[in-house]
Amino acid sequence: MNEKILIVDDEETAREALSEVLTEEGYEVSTAQDGYKATDIMKLENFDLVLCDIIMPGMGGMEVLKQSQKQSPGTIFVIMTAFGTIQSAVDAMTQGASDYVVKPFNFDEFLMKLKRLFKEHKMRRINISLKKEISQKRRHERLIGQSVELNKILNLVNKIAPTSSTVLITGASGTGKELVARAIHDKSPRKDEPFLPINLAAIPSDLIESELFGYVSKSSDGTTALSEGLFKVVSGGTLFLDEISTIPMDLQGKLLRAIEQKEIIAIGGRAVERVDVRILAATNKELTEEVVQGRFREDLYFRLKVCEISMPPLRKMKDDIPALVQHFITRHNTELNKNVRGIDDNVAKRFMSYQWKGNVRELENMIERAMIMCEEDIITEKDLPMDFINARAVDGDGVILKKVVEQCEREHIKSVLETANYDKKKASSLLDLSLPSLYRKIKELKIE
Incomplete structure (x- = not known):
């Protein structure tokens, strides 16, 4: 898609000449003869770059810059100025303008400057996108639990x-x-x-x-x-x-x-x-x-x-296991292209009575392996490795199965509600529950 440029200049000859050159270069160009017309156009269209004269009758370039920042803060804004008003252009840059060009300008140098600005702008957007992506990933790399x-x-x-x-x-x-x-x-x-x-x-x-x-x-x-x-x-x-x-x-x-x-x-x-x-x-x-x-x-x-x-060690923080299980399931659903919703009661009981000598890392590896083996939307004992099934349970903490199941259920429902943006009707459909049943569960499990 070609970049869209808005030229704002009260001098018709300069405006048309610029439009012709930029159109020949493949840009999609619109023009405005004053600041008022420019702001009206910017309300209706988004532009990649605005090229604006700094001194115009009525609304000058500085005011157009302010309006552009309000309406489209991501737009590149370039000030055009005569030699005698360079300081004004520099002042405009301190207010948020991306660059300035001095009239009359060499078109070859001008076009090179535009390409550089577009390239830098693209790199900034990529950088922002990468930071958001990293931020999203980092949200999955946090301390999980409420113990x-x-x-x-x-x-x-x-x-x-x-x-x-x-x-x-x-x-x-x-x-x-x-x-x-x-x-x-x-x-x-x-x-x-x-x-x-x-x-x-x-x-x-x-x-x-x-x-x-x-x-x-x-x-x-x-x-x-x-x-x-x-x-x-x-x-x-x-x-x-x-x-x-x-x-x-x-x-x-x-x-x-x-x-x-x-x-x-x-x-x-x-x-x-x-x-x-x-x-x-x-x-x-x-x-x-x-x-x-x-x-x-x-x-x-x-x-x-x-x-x-x-x-x-994880065996000392067993109250965090249900939250960790749901967290790892959510993470690996994306990575493995799965739609696993949780673990059944028997798996929950085994997880809570196991010693986890490898701690949280071992738990995550167990979840990932089980999800790979899982053919349904709930992890069951058949998805777990035999050495884990045969391991002797050590339940010295007196864990009650009902409490374990409630913790797992609470974390799963909270996760689904977040996925559905707290739309309870949508969440009840994802959970395969009736809407009244979901409201009852929310109340019973004290989900806020």
Whole structure:
């Protein structure tokens, strides 16, 4: 589709000449002889770009700019000005104009400028679209549940996030340590800056230093080049160092200096560089024991645990299982092109009595596998792997089946209501319930 351009100029000759040139270039062009006519046209049509003279009788270009921003804030607005009024054009840019051109202008240069503006505008729209897409995905990557334990963690996150303090997140694998780190970043003043998670255990020990701090290389002709490390790449943002216990002992002092002094020196370099990075670290090991064994510096340990969040295992947060199950089903329905609605009572009972040694990660993997096997819209025991079915249930928490079923039912109905934009008639159809039955369920399960 060709871009639509509106030309606003009280000089008929200039207006027609511009229209002819832009039409020949393939643009869809409309014209207006004054600001009043332009605003009327903009009420009826959307334009990709408005090209407007700054000085016109009646309504001038600045007022047209204001009207354009009100009616179509995403439209590119370019001011045309004579040499003597360039300052006015610059002032217009501070008010939101995209650019300006000086009359009389070279058409070749003018057309190149338009192409550049359209390209930049397209890239901005793509960027906005990607940010929305990432935001949508991030909504599926959040801490899920309403247990007492999780609420304590969320309260800690809310207190810690606004600060710049280092945070140590501890807990077994699969408990959601990275999700906590993301939550801290997303609620912090650095939320619009990069968040970079790094698994130190996955980087060869002899490469960790160059990855974190960068290195200076020297070519055969004697020139040097700096390859920036992650501390520079993520400048202004948050660096999440997972498996912090695996960092080599000889690098721990350098990391401590980076945290305390906010200074780094690249390998092979001499210049001290200032860095602005918040450090969040995580481990599934007991760092105090690592300190005792001489594998971890005590001063670094205390610097990292200015604030500490301990993630409980899933078996200690069983009240969150129904919400997590529904969350993972909703996520994987999209990825697997399925329409699974939930789990049956027997599966719910097994889930609530299982130990989940792999924690939330194991639960998600179980849900994904069951959904792949599931041929109906409800996951049943036949969709679960035999080793899970044969596992001995450990129900030391006295979980009552009725309570489990109610929790699963509540989460499922809430999810369907959200999908139906809280249209209860549509939701009752999706749930295969009568409307009175849905209202009764909402009341019984205390769904707000």
